[in-house]
Amino acid sequence: MKTLPVNPTENATPESLHAFLTQCRAVAMSAGRPQLISISLAVDALDPLAVLESIFEPEELHFYAERPDLDSAIAGAETALIFESAGATRFADVQKWIDDTLENTIAIGAVDAPFGGPHFFTAFAFLDQAEPADPFPAARVFVPRWQVSRAGNVTTAVANFVVAPDADLLALSERVWRAHQKFNSFGYQEVVEPSEQKPARLAVREAGDYRAAVARGLAQIESGKFTKIVLARAKEISADQALHPLQMLNGLRQRFPDCYAFSLANGKGQSFIGASPERLVRVSKGVLETEALAGSIRRGSSASEDSALAATLLRSEKDLREHQFVLEAITTRLTMLGLKPEFAAHPGLRRLANVQHLHTPIRAALGDSVRLLQALAWLHPTPAVGGAPQSDAVPHIRGLEGFSRGLYAGAIGWVNSRGGGEFFVGLRSALVDGATARLYAGAGIVAGSTPEKEFAETELKFKAMLDALTTA
Numbered sequence: 001m002k003t004l005p006v007n008p009t010e011n012a013t014p015e016s017l018h019a020f021l022t023q024c025r026a027v028a029m030s031a032g033r034p035q036l037i038s039i040s041l042a043v044d045a046l047d048p049l050a051v052l053e054s055i056f057e058p059e060e061l062h063f064y065a066e067r068p069d070l071d072s073a074i075a076g077a078e079t080a081l082i083f084e085s086a087g088a089t090r091f092a093d094v095q096k097w098i099d100d101t102l103e104n105t106i107a108i109g110a111v112d113a114p115f116g117g118p119h120f121f122t123a124f125a126f127l128d129q130a131e132p133a134d135p136f137p138a139a140r141v142f143v144p145r146w147q148v149s150r151a152g153n154v155t156t157a158v159a160n161f162v163v164a165p166d167a168d169l170l171a172l173s174e175r176v177w178r179a180h181q182k183f184n185s186f187g188y189q190e191v192v193e194p195s196e197q198k199p200a201r202l203a204v205r206e207a208g209d210y211r212a213a214v215a216r217g218l219a220q221i222e223s224g225k226f227t228k229i230v231l232a233r234a235k236e237i238s239a240d241q242a243l244h245p246l247q248m249l250n251g252l253r254q255r256f257p258d259c260y261a262f263s264l265a266n267g268k269g270q271s272f273i274g275a276s277p278e279r280l281v282r283v284s285k286g287v288l289e290t291e292a293l294a295g296s297i298r299r300g301s302s303a304s305e306d307s308a309l310a311a312t313l314l315r316s317e318k319d320l321r322e323h324q325f326v327l328e329a330i331t332t333r334l335t336m337l338g339l340k341p342e343f344a345a346h347p348g349l350r351r352l353a354n355v356q357h358l359h360t361p362i363r364a365a366l367g368d369s370v371r372l373l374q375a376l377a378w379l380h381p382t383p384a385v386g387g388a389p390q391s392d393a394v395p396h397i398r399g400l401e402g403f404s405r406g407l408y409a410g411a412i413g414w415v416n417s418r419g420g421g422e423f424f425v426g427l428r429s430a431l432v433d434g435a436t437a438r439l440y441a442g443a444g445i446v447a448g449s450t451p452e453k454e455f456a457e458t459e460l461k462f463k464a465m466l467d468a469l470t471t472a
Contacts, residue, residue, distance in 0.1 A: 001102045001103075001105040001106075001107055001117070001118075001417050002027075002105065002106050002107070003107045003108070003111055004106060004107070004108050006020060006108040006109070007108075007109070008039050008041060008108055008109045009041065009042075009109075014173060014174075014177050017173050017176060017177055018169060018170075018173045020108070021037075021163060021167070021169050021172060021173055021176075022169060024037050024106055024163040025163050025164075025165065025167050025169060027106065028163050028164055028165045028167070029165040031104060032165070033104055033165075034104070034162045034163060034164040034165070035104050035105065035106055035162070035163050036080065036081060036101055036104060036105040036106070036118060036143065036160060036161075036162055037105075037106050037107075037160070037161055037162070037163050038105060038106070038107040038108075038111075038117055038118040038158060038159070038160050038417075039107075039108055039109050039158065039159045039160075039176070040107070040108070040109035040110040040111050040113060040116040040117055040156055040157070040158045041109055041110060041156070041157045041158075041159075042110050042113060042154070042155070042156060043148075043155050043156070043157045044155065045150070045153070045155050046148055046150065046155050046157075047073075047150070048064065048066070048073045048074060048075035048148045048149060048150055049064060049066065049073065049075065049246065049249065049250060049253070051075060051148050052064055052075045052077060052246060052263075053246045053247075053250075055077065056246055057077075058265070058268075058269040059267055059268070059269070060077055060078050060079070060265065060267055061077065061078065061079050061082070061142055061144070061265055061266065061267045062075070062076065062077040062078075062144075062263065062264070062265040062271075063075065063076045063077075063121035063142075063144065063263075063264055063265075063414070064076075064246075064249070064261075064262060064263040064264075065260055065261070065262045065412070065413070065414070065422075065424070066253055066260070066261045066262070067257075067258075067259075067260060067261075068253050068254075068257035068258075068261070069257045069258045071150070071151070071152050072149075072150065072151050072152075073149060073150045074115055074119065074147065074148075074149040074150075074414065075147065075148055075149070076119065076121055076144030076146065076147040076148075077144055077145070077146060078144055078145035078146065079142050079143075079144065079145065079267075080142075080143045080144060080145045080160040080161055080162055081101060081142065081143040081160075081162065082140070082141070082142040082143075083097040083140070083141050083142070084137045084138075084139060084140050084141075085097075085137075085138065085139040086128060086129055086130065086137065086138035086139060087128055087129065087138070088128055090124065090128055090138055090139035091124070091139070091373045091374070091376060091377035092373070092374075092377070093139070094120075094122060094124075094139055094141050094373060095371065095373040095374070097141065098120050098141065098373075098415055101118075101120075101143070102118075102417055105118060105417070107417065110156055111417070113154060113156045114149065114151030114152070114154050114156060115147070115149030115151060115156050115158075115416075116156050116158065117158065117416060117417040117418075118143050118147075118158065118160050118416075118417055119143070119144075119147055119158070119414045119415070119416050119417075119421075120141050120142070120143060120414060120415045120416075120421075121141065121142055121143075121144065121264075121413075121414050122139070122140070122141040122411075122412070122413060122414060122415065122423075123136060123139070123140055123264055123272075123407055123410060123411070123412045123426075124138070124139050124376075124380065124410050124411040124412075125137070125138045125139070125405070125406055125407055125410045126381060126385070126386075126405040126406070126407070126408060126409045126410045126426075127394075127398075127405070130404075130406070131404045131406075133404070134404055134406045135266050135268065135270040135272075135406065135431065135433075136264070136266055136272065136406055136407050143160050144160060145159070145160055145161060146158065146159055146160070147159075147160070159176060161175075161176060201239065201240045202237055202238065202239050202466075202469060203237070203238045203239075204235055204236070204237055204466075205235070205236040205237075205238075206233070206234075206235060206236075207233070207234040207235065207236055207402070207403055207438070208233070208234070208401065208402040208403065210231070210233045210451075210454075210455055210458065211451035211452070211455055212451075213231050213400045213401060213402070214231055214445055214449065214450075214451040214454050214455070215451050216400055217229045217231055217396075217400055217445045218445060218447075218449060218451075220396060221445065221446065221447055222447070225392055225393075225396070226387055226388060226389060226392040226393040226396070227325065227387075227388050227389070227446065227447075228322060228325050228383055228387045228388040228393060228444055228445065228446045229386075229387035229393040229396060229397065229400070229444075229445050230383070230384070230385050230386055230387055230393075230397070230409070230442050230443070230444050230445065231397065231400055231401055231442060231443065231445055231454070232401055232405065232408060232409070232440050232441060232442030232458075233440070233441055233442065233455075233458050233462075234401075234403050234438050234439065234440055235438070235439040235462060236436070236437075236438055237430075237436060237437040237438070237439060237466075237469060238435065238436050239435045239436070239437075239469070240435070241435060242434055242435050243432050243434070243435060243436075243437055243469065245263055245265070245271035245273050245432040246263060246271075248273060248430075248432065248468045248469060249261055249262075249263050249273050249468075251467070251468035252273070252274070252275040252464065252465075252468050253275065255275070255353055255464055255467065255468070256275040256277075256352060256353055256428075256464065258277075258352065259275040259276055259277045259352065259428070260274075260275070260276045260277075260279075260424040261274075261275050262274055262275075262276065262412060262424070262426075264407070264412065269433065269434065270431060270432065270433045271431075271432045271433075272406070272407045272426065272429060272430070272431050272432075273429065273430055273432060274426060274427060274428050274429030274430065274465075275428050275429075275464060276412075276424045276425055276426060276427040276428055276429070277293060277350065277352055277357065277427065277428065278291070278293045278384065278385075278424060278425040278427055279291050279422070279423075279424050279425075280376065280379060280380065280382070280411050280413070280423040280424055280425050281372065281375055281376050281379055281422070281423050282421070282422040282423075283366060283372040283375070283419070283420045283421055283422075284420045285420075286365060286366050286367070287363060287364070287365060287366060288334075288339065288363065288364045288365075288366045288370075288372075288375060289361070289362070289363050290330060290334075290361075290362045290379065291359060291360060291361050291362055292323060292326040292327040292330055292343075292347070292358075292359070292360040292362065292382075292384070293326070293350060293357050293358070293359050293384055294319075294322050294323045294325070294326040294357070294358060294383070294384045294444055295313060295316065295319030295320065295322050295323040295347070295357060295358035295444075296313070296319070296355050296356070296357050296358075296443070296457055296460075297309050297310070297312060297313040297316075297319070297355070297356055298354065298355055298356075298460055299351070299352075299353070299354055299355060299356060306356075309356070310349055310351075310356060313349070313356060313358060314347075314349070314358070317448070318446060318447075318448035318449065319358060320347075320358070321446060321447075321448075322444045322446050323347055323358040323360070325383045325388040325446070326382055326383045326384045326388075327343070327347075327360050327362075329382060329383045329388055329390070330362060330379060330382055331343065331362065333378045333379055334362070334364055334375070334378070334379075336378070337370050337374070337375060337378055338367075338369060338370065339364040339365070339366070339367075339370065339375075340364055340365070341362050341363070341364045342362070342363050342364065343360050343361065343362045343363070344360060344361075347359055347360045348360070353464070354460050354461075354463060354464060355457075355460050355461065371419060372415060372419060372420070372421050372423075373415065376411055376423055380410075380411045381394065381409060382425075383444075384425070384444065385409035385425055385427070385442070386409075387444075405440070406431065407426045407429070407431075408426055408427075408429055408431075408440040408442075409425060409426055409427060409440075409442065410425070410426045411423045411424075411425065411426075412424055412425075412426050427440075427441075427442075428440075428441065428461055428464060428465065429465075430465050430469075437469065439462055439465045439466070441458040441459075441461035441462045441465075442458065442461075443457045443458050
């Protein structure tokens with residue numbers, strides 16, 4: 001990526017913008033291919049989700065991710081560039097496309113600010129091939145036309161657009177200038193007051209027989225096909241009014257501030273939203289971070305009950321064994337990449353609003369030989385969402401569950417222009433389509449699991465999404 005010493009704030013006139021775009025077109029003509037232009041600006045404090053709500057269009061792609069407890073959020077919408085892939089090479093294909101794009105990118109402004117510069121918003125489905133009816137492809141990456149983010153007290157807006165060798169600079173200048181003015185004096189649309197909104201009335205239907213699926217999975221474990229398999233449930237929801245995915249998401253981020261609240265739109269009216277507790281991988285300043293998150297129990301209604309339940313989880317042979325499967329698989333894969341993972345000898349607890357998990361953070365120095373998407377390809381899917389051994393368990397999931405997962409339990413996140421980024425697992429999620437939604441929740445099945453207990457665990461996970469639906 002070429003970073004030019006141009007300050008778009010100090011040169012904020014239509015004439016200076018046109019002169020800059022003239023230079024960019026000359027570069028495109030010399031290179032013989034279009035250039036991605038990225039302009040980063042420090043702007044007044046904005047809530048990225050409120051911005052996205054204000055300009056939400058079901059026919060446009062969007063991406064949103066937030067960790068409220070870390071005061072960090074990023075949103076992007078519309079499409080400057082897009083790429084899709086499938087098959088065993090999809091992670092490498094996306095990395096190559098990102099590299100090729102950055103070789104033909106010109107960036108100016110607050111590129112070094114938090115979330116400055118172009119970001120590549122990416123979603124990998126659970127499996128490397130999508131089914132014909134799936135609303136999202138097996139792998140999609142796009143650069144948004146606009147992006148707004150918040151990191152602590154810093155808000156950064158980024159405009160991305162393509163300048164071709166034969167670009168109409170007058171029309172392009174006018175469009176970019178309008179975007180620049182908008183983010184410097186952003187006005188939110190008026191919304192209906194909560195007291196004037198009527199909660200949606202829902203009809204809920206179970207997709208399949210989960211207890212029977214767990215029983216079949218346990219029989220395969222007993223026969224030695226694999227030691228663990230993760231099986232999900234799906235609930236089909238029908239409402240008496242259209243469900244707004246971003247309003248639902250706002251409820252989720254308020255209920256679960258220590259999770260990744262996220263939304264992805266496919267540009268065809270469907271959105272995949274959720275509040276995921278699980279980081280898959282984060283790379284920043286040469287350090288890779290991931291985690292083992294497996295083994296669950298409910299929260300208590302009092303401090304004493306909550307502590308007693310936590311103690312039960314920490315002593316549970318079944319849950320500790322399930323957690324160990326995940327930890328060993330992750331650390332083994334990182335070691336095979338040539339990394340040296342560091343982690344505590346015993347798991348701790350990750351407490352969420354309605355459930356608590358066994359949790360082991362993992363770190364490793366990345367070095368120059370391993371890149372984020374390369375590590376992601378080795379880690380996904382972890383035994384926390386697939387099973388163990390992965391190659392034996394994952395092929396059985398589709399037949400046992402009876403539905404396509406799509407992005408459920410997939411890898412969702414972003415890569416920045418410096419090679420850093422963050423991906424989380426698409427859990428505690430829903431596919432929203434007009435007045436209908438499909439909700440997903442799963443549980444790890446190992447020897448000692450019972451259909452009733454796993455059903456009860458998934459009910460706990462469903463509750464958060466159902467609450468968000470009924471109050472959206």
